[in-house]
Amino acid sequence: MMKGPLTFNLKMCQPKTVKHLVNCSALTPNNLNNLSMTEISALKITQGNMTKTVSELFEISGEDTKNIIFENTDNDNLELAYIGANMTTGSITVKGNAGVYCGLGLQGGTIHCLANTADFAACNMVNGLLKIDGNTGDFLGGATAGLRKGMRGGVVLVKGNAGDRAGDQMRRGVILIEGDAGNYCGSRMIAGTIGVLGNVGKYAGFSMQRGTLLFANTPSLHATMQNCGMHTLSFLSLMLKSFNHFDTPFAALNLQRVQRFVGDAATNGNGEILVITN
Amino acid sequence: MMIINSIKIDDSFAEAFNMRGTRVLITAQNLKWAYHAANAMTGFATSVIGCGVEAGIERELLDNETPDGRPGVSILMFAMGSKVLMHQLETRMGQCILTCPTAAAFGGIDSDDAISLGKHLRFFGDGYQTSKLIQNQHGKAKRYWRIPVMDGEFLTEETTGMVRAIGGGNFLILATSQPAALYAAETAVEAMRKVPNIIMPFPGGVVRSGSKVGSKYPKMFASTNDAFCPTLKGVVNTELSDDIESVMEIVIDGLSFEDIAKSMQVGIKAICDLGETSGVKRISAGNYGGKLGPHHFKLHEIMAGNLSAKVEKQ
Numbered sequence: 001m002m003k004g005p006l007t008f009n010l011k012m013c014q015p016k017t018v019k020h021l022v023n024c025s026a027l028t029p030n031n032l033n034n035l036s037m038t039e040i041s042a043l044k045i046t047q048g049n050m051t052k053t054v055s056e057l058f059e060i061s062g063e064d065t066k067n068i069i070f071e072n073t074d075n076d077n078l079e080l081a082y083i084g085a086n087m088t089t090g091s092i093t094v095k096g097n098a099g100v101y102c103g104l105g106l107q108g109g110t111i112h113c114l115a116n117t118a119d120f121a122a123c124n125m126v127n128g129l130l131k132i133d134g135n136t137g138d139f140l141g142g143a144t145a146g147l148r149k150g151m152r153g154g155v156v157l158v159k160g161n162a163g164d165r166a167g168d169q170m171r172r173g174v175i176l177i178e179g180d181a182g183n184y185c186g187s188r189m190i191a192g193t194i195g196v197l198g199n200v201g202k203y204a205g206f207s208m209q210r211g212t213l214l215f216a217n218t219p220s221l222h223a224t225m226q227n228c229g230m231h232t233l234s235f236l237s238l239m240l241k242s243f244n245h246f247d248t249p250f251a252a253l254n255l256q257r258v259q260r261f262v263g264d265a266a267t268n269g270n271g272e273i274l275v276i277t278n
Numbered sequence: 279m280m281i282i283n284s285i286k287i288d289d290s291f292a293e294a295f296n297m298r299g300t301r302v303l304i305t306a307q308n309l310k311w312a313y314h315a316a317n318a319m320t321g322f323a324t325s326v327i328g329c330g331v332e333a334g335i336e337r338e339l340l341d342n343e344t345p346d347g348r349p350g351v352s353i354l355m356f357a358m359g360s361k362v363l364m365h366q367l368e369t370r371m372g373q374c375i376l377t378c379p380t381a382a383a384f385g386g387i388d389s390d391d392a393i394s395l396g397k398h399l400r401f402f403g404d405g406y407q408t409s410k411l412i413q414n415q416h417g418k419a420k421r422y423w424r425i426p427v428m429d430g431e432f433l434t435e436e437t438t439g440m441v442r443a444i445g446g447g448n449f450l451i452l453a454t455s456q457p458a459a460l461y462a463a464e465t466a467v468e469a470m471r472k473v474p475n476i477i478m479p480f481p482g483g484v485v486r487s488g489s490k491v492g493s494k495y496p497k498m499f500a501s502t503n504d505a506f507c508p509t510l511k512g513v514v515n516t517e518l519s520d521d522i523e524s525v526m527e528i529v530i531d532g533l534s535f536e537d538i539a540k541s542m543q544v545g546i547k548a549i550c551d552l553g554e555t556s557g558v559k560r561i562s563a564g565n566y567g568g569k570l571g572p573h574h575f576k577l578h579e580i581m582a583g584n585l586s587a588k589v590e591k592q
Contacts, residue, residue, distance in 0.1 A: 127417075155413075172411060191409075193410070210408060212408075212410070231430060231431075232430065233424075233430075233431055234346050234348070234382060234431070234433050235346075235410055235422060235424050235431070235433050237346055237347050238345055238346050238410075238412060238422065238433070239410060239412055241347070242412045242413060242414065244415070245415040270405070270406065270408065272408070
């Protein structure tokens with residue numbers, strides 16, 4: 001008989017003056033593998049500055065630890081943070097909003113958030129897939145404080161909008177945003193690819209060293225991004241074809257003709273902004 | 279004795295050697311320029327004796343078979359050792375593909391042994407080269423280099439695979455005239471080009487100067503195969519009967535024993551289908567007495583349908 005997905009249904013709690021973060025980093029398929037329901041219920045996780053057991057915060061059902069679901073996550077008093085942190089395998093589905101640091105250091109497997117995520121999603125991500133059906137906050141695919149490199153592998157798909165500094169210090173990997181991106185998109189980017197189908201805010205590619213920003217709309221660029229003119233780049237069809245197995249409109253673009261900007265000259269950068277022209 | 283459609287098949291064998299091989303996919307704006315690039319890359323690559331590698335165009339590729347969706351061809355390249363193969367691949371990439379308008383190069387074979395395709399060539403970009411790591415649906419990533427050049431951008435995969443291969447499969451066509459021998463050879467080559475994983479590295483796939491080991495001149499380690507030279511019939515211990523006036527050889531390199539054996543079968547069958555009126559009298563094969571090469575392609579076994587490998591000597 002098939003085991004049902006292990007489901008954590010967030011319980012209601014007493015109203016709080018400050019929203020508490022619940023650290024969900026322990027609730028990943030690799031951490032819960034081979035644990036009994038009793039052991040999982042007794043695991044200790046933090047809520048704000050308190051330590052609680054999993055069963056105090058969640059109603060638990062199902063047994064399949066490779067397939068985890070967070071339910072009823074939209075809560076005025078609690079924010080589920082660090083969902084899927086450092087996960088290496090399996091899948092996590094968030095039926096609702098996810099808190100900060102969703103997919104922090106993700107190394108493998110899939111995290112699917114059916115609504116919005118807060119800031120710092122996919123920070124330090126290494127591999128795997130993070131799908132966000134709604135909007136996401138600032139520093140998507142960035143680096144946690146003190147680190148010099150952000151996301152260094154994997155794929156992030158955002159159906160909605162991203163906040164400021166998407167891909168800040170990104171080292172490798174792909175971020176595809178179907179909506180808008182805020183200011184400083186691709187700032188301090190080291191390498192990798194960010195695609196945005198909507199509008200992009202100011203200072204895209206600020207201080208970028210290498211990497212590719214692929215935009216559907218011409219952004220307002222700062223003076224140190226150099227216009228290299230219109231070009232037909234054959235690598236684009238190769239790259240766009242590689243998105244075919246993802247559920248993203250980027251896969252259907254099938255184009256090679258772009259306007260190329262290179263920079264950021266202020267940091268002697270060799271990164272590029274490619275603007276799709278039809 | 280084996281006779282197919284009045285053509286005698288000698289009870290002989292082709293003696294072949296272990297080689298290292300690789301495949302590269304060349305694409306361009308159109309097939310014309312893909313061929314320009316591929317012809318340059320596989321030029322002067324008929325025999326390892328003087329060229330370092332043996333290379334040839336394996337086949338044309340459909341647009342949906344190439345990584346970038348453009349027209350292209352696949353080429354195979356063989357050498358006696360990995361060092362030579364790597365060196366020749368790099369120099370030929372640099373002089374023939376990098377220089378050819380609109381051409382791009384991609385790895386054409388998977389192997390744990392990855393050899394440089396554009397890995398070192400990228401430095402031609404003088405710091406303006408950029409790479410893209412692109413994952414396939416199985417999560418396996420390949421690195422591609424984009425090198426700015428005067429026609430736009432040269433795109434090449436970082437590496438291709440190197441595999442164990444076999445070189446030196448062959449058969450000889452013995453005919454009553456030179457035109458008859460050449461026509462039969464052309465017919466065979468045309469049929470054999472449809473077999474995957476093999477190339478025929480000599481001009482047009484045919485070689486007229488088969489060699490024997492050694493020479494009367496001490497510095498020469500190979501010289502003309504006098505036993506099969508029709509003009510020496512009365513002079514040397516000839517292999518030719520009175521009615522043979524010309525001999526042509528087809529040499530085959532391939533990725534496996536079965537691939538070469540299959541191509542030999544297809545080629546010999548195509549010649550035999552021409553029949554007695556073609557002027558072809560016999561099919562034979564070149565060997566060195568069986569002592570040098572570990573792979574023996576026995577004509578009778580191949581024409582009887584046995585294409586499986588049987589290593590004689592390692």
